[in-house]
Amino acid sequence: MTACAIEGGTAGAAATAEPGPEEEPGPEEKGSAAPEAPAGAHIPAPPAFPPSAIPGRGAPGGSTPRTPPGGLTLTADGAYAARLTAAPGAPGERAWYPERWTLDGPEPYAVPLPLGQPEEPDSQVVPLTDGRVLIQRRVADRQMFSLLYPTGPGTGELPLGAVESPETTLLPPSPDGRSVYALAVGGHASYLWRVAGGAFGPERIAQIPGRCSGGVWLDRAGRMLALDRQVPGGGPVKTVAVDLGRQGEVTPLLQIAPESNDRLLLADADSGLLLLRSDAPGHDRLGWGVVGSCLPVRFPECLRPADAAVTPFAVQPGQMLMPESCAVALRIDGAAGSWVGVWRPAGRRLHHFAAPEGWSAGAGYWSREGVLHLPYANGATPCGVARLEAPEDTESSSGTDRAQGSGSGAEPSAAVAAPAVCKPVPLGQAPLHRAVRPTCDRS
Template identity: 75%
Template sequence: MTACAIEGGSAGAAATADPEAEPEPEEPGEPVGADGEADEEDREEYAGAGEAEEAEASSTGADARSGADDAPPPGRFTLTADGAYAARLTAAPGPPGERAWYPERWTLDGPEPYAVPLPLDQPEEPDSEVAPLADGRVLIRRRVADRQMFSLLYPTGPGTGELLLGAVGCAEMTLLPPSPDGRCVYALAAGEDHASLWRVAGGAFGPEEVARIPGRCSGGVWLDRAGRILALDRREPGGGPVKAVSVDLGRQGEVTPLLQIAPGSNDRLLLADADSGLLLLRSDAPGHDRLGWGVLGSCLPVRFPECLRLPDLAVTPFAVQPGQMLMPESCAVALRIDGAPGSWVGVWRPAGRQLHQFAAPLGWVPGAGYWSRDGVLRLPYANGATPCGVALLDAPEDVEPSSVTGRTGGGEAGREPSAADTAPAVCKPVPLGQAPLHKAARPD
């Protein structure tokens, strides 16, 4: 395994920070089949029959973490689906309350990454959101009173150009991951009994409502490369469990059930890969929230790998290796691991049943990264010494845990150490055929 870092220049200040929100820690649970009962075989579980599945092919939005003492507060970091561009809201170092916030675009597909600041005459509010497009422009959502204002920003010589798109009369909206087509950005306005889905960039006449979905919705994962099928996590208007559903934007927002692992379970979709059909999800069907995986369109039950259940740690997938046509079990999956020492990186393949853990580069944007087709994970980071950089990590082969290089004081070769003080132990997978299947058999 090799790792190296590519450092690039930035025209703006280095702005990094801690994650916006820590994911919920996973609790022990029992593997269940598609019928909701304990599965006694050496299988984990797949998404049940007849349910289309999807997972958040979002190139993740997260926050940069910096080693500088004067690091500004967190800013959301969002990547395009192909990893060519990223954008975040950042601020120059300074006393709290006096920082001038501005959008920043990162270019990541060239020989050297670099950042371009996109400030306007007035600083932005820290609750604004940004999202990059495939042509290099950056969408910004601003809240003005009870309305949401949308504009496209782009560099123009020494300044910043702005194209006003329009406004939506809504008190709260959240940008979804950029569409895989690279042209459109959608936003979700969630209400108590229904959610409104808006195309806020890429339409012909400014922001337009494209679908109304009954129930309370959250999440947002693209299931195809055309940007037509979107997965959302929905709770029915009358209450009940949260279930992932698919929304077909080509059919006026037609809603179809997607994940139905057990009747009363909360089944949320986290990631999806359109090439292989691999889905990453979180469900409490085993008795507690567990990470699971399945294959889009498969009739096999959802699998909950034992090696992804780490005590006292939160594990969240954020990127899937593309280009593995019809080979979902061979896809490398990048995971964000959060614990008391900080955040670091995990790499896992469904076929290998082994979780490899690595130190993150100093200033890594936790939960942000993307895979190349040949299995190289790219991790954006920024710190006091490098305002715009990308660390490269080759996907490891599945070998015995004793032969996997652990975390050392200086990190892995060619990479900077993370904020963690101790080395995370490499998790040894336990085949479910040998794992306890009942709470009474599992010690507390």
């Protein structure tokens, strides 16, 4: 969204070789997974999860498996997930190994993928939709990539090659389900690598001037990728679109104000809903907009609760031409721990829910019917998925909340907080929309 307006803010301011078919677990392994947990309950009402699911409370006699900061990574369709986990033992004796979760069957289950020696805790893993797991290992100043897959009682490994870089970051799984991309940042440029899904191992796709971070897919084909970029020499961070079908052609995507830092967090290809973070309102705020819309970017008050950080992690798919009706799942981090928020642009209310004990915070996916799936693991359930139906936002409750002001957790009306008004330019020079000359009126 180049030069989009502000509303609701403060004024003024793969290798070619294929492994053998995957060995699915037998009845004994499938039966080891516990049944799914019921959906969480609204806070402060008593939750449907056990009391240990409430943020800040532990489970008597239970423990959450130790997992490195990378957490659980899901495929774009939510069918598989992967993580590094550790066998029980003293902190200095942890043996890290990859684990793949199957989530699209009648009952979720986990398949361990250990090799001859434990992995380093800084290794990164990404699942593919064929059930294999890509792993990245750092060896001196090189990044080594392999595909892991279950084979009989053991783990098969298919080496893919290496990238000469002291540090690379794996991007979110591509929507095509078979490609994995990595981002390496140099002194004056960033390099985008396809490390799985190509014909000859890792291949460099694009060189992008500046320092890039983030990574959001903009379409279902895995061609358009959004990255947050700071140009060489410094300056504000702006989101750009990288066209992987045109040798990594870079075009501007998101620019709210000339000097603002604008980062894209999530995008839904069906509805066009975008979730972003920007300091254009005068300080860092969570906002939303729509691809191709002539309406301004909005920064709802309900998405800035006191003493808590809010980060979106999943958008409800399948809502064609209805971006304001999409349910958005948010991770909320506060002094009591992490829990789940659900919000719709049209509803203007942030609903709070307890998370299941052992939830991999920030991991989850929506069904088209509006059911949020939250994967978790704890001492009683090694692999589970809790389901939460998105609440409805009734007109009466929304009106009551708005009348009560920001203390209710709803977005205040225009009479309470007058927005700074700009004439928007929707995705002006982005490849997803026609070019429009930016104009802005702050009167």
